[in-house]
Amino acid sequence: MSHLTIEGVKIERDTQNFAHYPTQAYDNWKQLLKKQLKSIEGKASQQFIEGLTKIITFIEGIPHIANLSQFLQEHTGWQLWPVKGLLESESFFYLLSHRYFPVATFVRSGTDFNYSPIPDLWHDIFGHIPLLFFPAYSNLVEYLSYQYIARQDLKEAIARLYWYTIEAGVCDEGGNRRVYGASQLSSIEEIGYAVSDYPIVYPFDLEKVIDCPVKIDQLQHQIFEIPSFDYLSVIEYEFDRYLQCSSLCR
Numbered sequence: 001m002s003h004l005t006i007e008g009v010k011i012e013r014d015t016q017n018f019a020h021y022p023t024q025a026y027d028n029w030k031q032l033l034k035k036q037l038k039s040i041e042g043k044a045s046q047q048f049i050e051g052l053t054k055i056i057t058f059i060e061g062i063p064h065i066a067n068l069s070q071f072l073q074e075h076t077g078w079q080l081w082p083v084k085g086l087l088e089s090e091s092f093f094y095l096l097s098h099r100y101f102p103v104a105t106f107v108r109s110g111t112d113f114n115y116s117p118i119p120d121l122w123h124d125i126f127g128h129i130p131l132l133f134f135p136a137y138s139n140l141v142e143y144l145s146y147q148y149i150a151r152q153d154l155k156e157a158i159a160r161l162y163w164y165t166i167e168a169g170v171c172d173e174g175g176n177r178r179v180y181g182a183s184q185l186s187s188i189e190e191i192g193y194a195v196s197d198y199p200i201v202y203p204f205d206l207e208k209v210i211d212c213p214v215k216i217d218q219l220q221h222q223i224f225e226i227p228s229f230d231y232l233s234v235i236e237y238e239f240d241r242y243l244q245c246s247s248l249c250r
């Protein structure tokens with residue numbers, strides 16, 4: 001592992017080593033892909049399907065992070081940043097604010113097959129990368145991350161907003177609820193739950209989202225639906241207004 005520095009901030013970076021993956025990691029990847037390609041049908045947003053098509057040849061087996069990163073950079077300006085495991089939130093958002101997407105190098109083990117308590121390569125690549133091809137999504141990731149670093153007083157609010165969009169977000173698509181949140185897209189159980197009748201689905205409301213505590217280790221019983229995928233770009237403006245108001249009201 002090495003440390004690299006962006007603008008004077010030192011952030012750890014891992015090296016992907018294929019010799020270190022156990023045989024089971026290769027099997028798990030293939031099974032996850034096979035099962036999830038089936039389970040996203042009629043549930044994932046059309047943008048996700050479109051983005052997935054662009055990277056599918058890279059992810060048929062455990063992807064070479066460097067190769068996928070190069071492809072991503074050529075088409076979106078984003079790069080992948082390999083990490084050993086969970087980053088502390090400051091480093092995580094710092095990378096995102098500079099268009100480096102952190103991806104864990106490990107693949108979940110057999111016992112975590114349906115759920116990984118720590119984001120792994122499967123979650124990070126399958127759940128997030130297809131949507132980075134869409135500026136409405138990637139600009140919001142960059143914007144919220146920038147604000148997280150800039151507004152230490154609003155860290156909790158920004159983390160909630162990030163969670164209920166980028167990780168656990170649904171949108172309306174022609175009258176149907178579709179998923180664009182990475183934690184749901186990368187989980188067979190969660191994506192089914194998100195489009196079922198079980199969760200309480202609120203129309204997206206910025207202040208309500210910011211007031212809603214996050215529980216990452218369970219199915220999402222409360223979710224917020226945006227009127228369309230492209231509404232993600234409106235959230236930036238809404239949050240800017242919220243920031244102006246919060247500074248006026250101080």
Ligand SMILES: [Fe+2]
Nearest residue numbers: 119167182183
């Ligand atoms: Fe994620």
